[in-house]
Amino acid sequence: MIHRVVEDISTGSDSDYSSQWISWFLSSKGNEYFCEVEEDFILDRFNLTGLNNEVANYAQALDLITDNLDDDIQDELRGSLDVQARLLYGLIHARWIVTARGLSKMLDKYKRADFGRCPRVLCQQQPLLPVGLTDIPYEKSVKLYCGRCEDLYSPKSSRHGSIDGAYFGTTFPHLLFLVYPTLIPPKSGPTELGSGAAPPAGDSRTRRRLREEPDVTAAEGGGEAISTTSVAMKAERYRPRIYGFQLNEIAKLQRWQEAVRDRQVARLEALEQQT
CATH class of the missing domain: 2.20.25.20 (N-terminal domain of TfIIb)
Known part of the structure; x- marks a missing residue:
């Protein structure tokens, strides 16, 4: 069974974290296996079909990934959303790496x-x-x-x-x-x-x-x-x-x-x- 692991945010201010979530995620230790999913792929809702049933607080987690999350969100909610954003990005990543451009990035x-x-x-x-x-x-x-x-x-x-x-x-x-x-x-x-x-x-x-x-x-x-x-x-x-x-x-x-x-x-x- 895979346990949900939340790493401490050790680099950057809260504003850097909220405005560049994917860059922060990819630069975190332990995430070296992942490649960057292009923004156009994430913003195309067709590519995300069915993921709303897999991820709690799906809409807000997606906003966090795409840097559209409201800055006024409470800190405690941001922590739980980070877990869901990691899950959502991971599931999107699995779909991305079997596309032509995703395969090319993983090939490198x-x-x-x-x-x-x-x-x-x-x-x-x-x-x-x-x-x-x-x-x-x-x-x-x-x-x-x-x-x-x-x-x-x-x-x-x-x-x-x-x-x-x-x-x-x-x-x-x-x-x-x-x-x-x-x-x-x-x-x-x-x-x-x-x-x-x-x-x-x-x-x-x-x-x-x-x-x-x-x-x-x-x-x-x-x-x-x-x-x-x-x-x-x-x-x-x-x-x-x-x-x-x-x-x-x-x-x-x-x-x-x-x-x-x-x-x-x-x-x-x-x-x-x-x-």
Whole structure:
């Protein structure tokens, strides 16, 4: 279950906060996964269809996001509206990143490896993509998907780990690869995006990012006392969907992969029973 986390407003005056809410939100620590949603998209009410049923105080939360909130609003109401504005912006963000312009913005972040790189050695620092395991808010936190090994990972940072997966949705990663098929990583060998080569000497930002990586941990794992079989059975898997529908060829491939996994799990169970 995702808990509603409200960060302290540590920068800027109240007037700066109320007049530039989206800029403030994107610059806050822990929100680095988000991209800026264009104002025209937010102001088009067609794009927000149904969100009024998802967000309490929807109209006022929208006014806060678009910097149209009345300055005379009480401070205590502003605090509760901030929670609703975060939820509303996150749900709008999930719809924005599957549009052509939204995909383009997320592509830039993907190329910079803003979401981290796969910790597996054989993936050769393949950049990761954020994904939600459900489109319903407050159910699952965001996971990071590797298009090379096709596994899911949890963000290492607790700030990123508390982000709701519904703010990225179940469609985004695979739709990005469908729109930009040249980005689909090979299953072996080096890749352009996943190159582990050292950055240029003068690129201090890149060097710092590589020192901090990997910024992910395995989605499921355990110590020596935990059964390998139980860990394998609990591991979550990303099932590529486009607006809720699985693609036929990928679904067939995943059924075959899961059959192979089940056979391997059965072998592990037999080996553990013998020891």
